Amino acid sequence: VDIEDLNFGRNETAMIRASLLNWYDENKRDLPWRTSIHATESEFRDVRAYAVWVSEVMLQQTRVQTVVEYYTRWMKKWPTIHHLARASIEEVNEMWAGLGYYRRARFLLQGAKMIVEGDGEFPKTASSLLRVKGIGKYTAGAIASIAFGEAVPVVDGNVIRVIARLKAISDNPKKLSTINNL
Template structure:
């Protein structure tokens, strides 16, 4: 299955459901289209199904918290989409009485709904005669008209929308839009188009140029024009997993980890991560990275190592991990700091400066949190190391007991 077809398949299934309302269909299209942005269908399907089981209507979604939404979305990436879905649901319920706007123009008043998503919802759910233009449609139009312009330039994008507006079918606009996207996804593909199977090949200007053996036009893949991709920038950060081991006189030792909430705007806005200190020097040493983390913990979190009635039992840098975003390669140097409070009357945790939101999370609860894939990978690396050291420690103790 391809990226263009998920929304179509899901929506066709729902269209065959006689009890489904236009609003329910609009909600389904909205969720699927938001998930499909920048994400492969194979990944999206299970997320879509889980989302719709959790929040089957826009009313249900509007009652959710950002934490709950992030938890279901975790691993899908581009978390701003999840935030837009929640904000949009609240706006639809609070300002539109729970009714989806019925036109593409009105739909764009909902947070996160742009021209593409608005066109998809309006044409598929409400049968408004408006186009939908995505990468697949752009490729089809470029080849049909032999357009060799930069497909990402704003003036060229406007041209594509104008062309698509002329083509959209009056009586079944939703089906037409999905068919055009499907054509680009399955037949008129980027590198291996099946021109012999194409239903509009007789009207394809690019194919005619190929048949004429025009200079420099050896394949329809010459269209659209190739735009060089910018290399992702390299960023470096020290990441510290701070584990607090404590116990009371009434219970066994328990461990929790410190998480920090990212700022409300920007990359991964509002999501939880381990304390992270930016590094200016890509060739930093382990010693300098430990110092940078000390400064971050003190200056940003108000957390001074060695004070507060607890002891640093272990501290080491144990690994690196490179997490790739669309525009960033984030190099993470991962540390582990083990703190112990010893035996105390009540379990307590080091206090953090509240200008930055932090929380201590029990180890048993970590897997149920909506962690990003990068944070989850770091946690998995830590868990593997911790388990290895615990196993080694138990083996040593067992050998010693056998000697007694």
């Protein structure tokens, strides 16, 4: 869903975007997965995609402050998808200990092995990312848009809540019918 499709006028859309970007500039948090990576353009995009993937998976059902420490240790041990693909499930589970929902860690490992055993390059579009074990619509959109610049919607609970408030929708924003109407 593009914001222009939500019955906001062009001026309203520009004001909403400016307001959200200003809010971000004033309130953003410095997080390790938002740092720049020094490498060639191609290497940068693959490393960036891997970093986004790891952070997005860790952030599922887990507080940001908890994830920071785990993410930092994970990336130190396995800085690229190729490093992770060589890990054992035991190593991955040991590193994941304390985050819960161990299925997420297994999916990261399985996905890394699948990518490396394929052509060894990170899929670059949301549709191709959806073929990787454990990557769903939100994570595929996040990776494709952040790492590869693909214009795809990345809609989570926060986005739904903001849009519901902007459109004065009184229905429960967590209901699938409400989400689909946005």
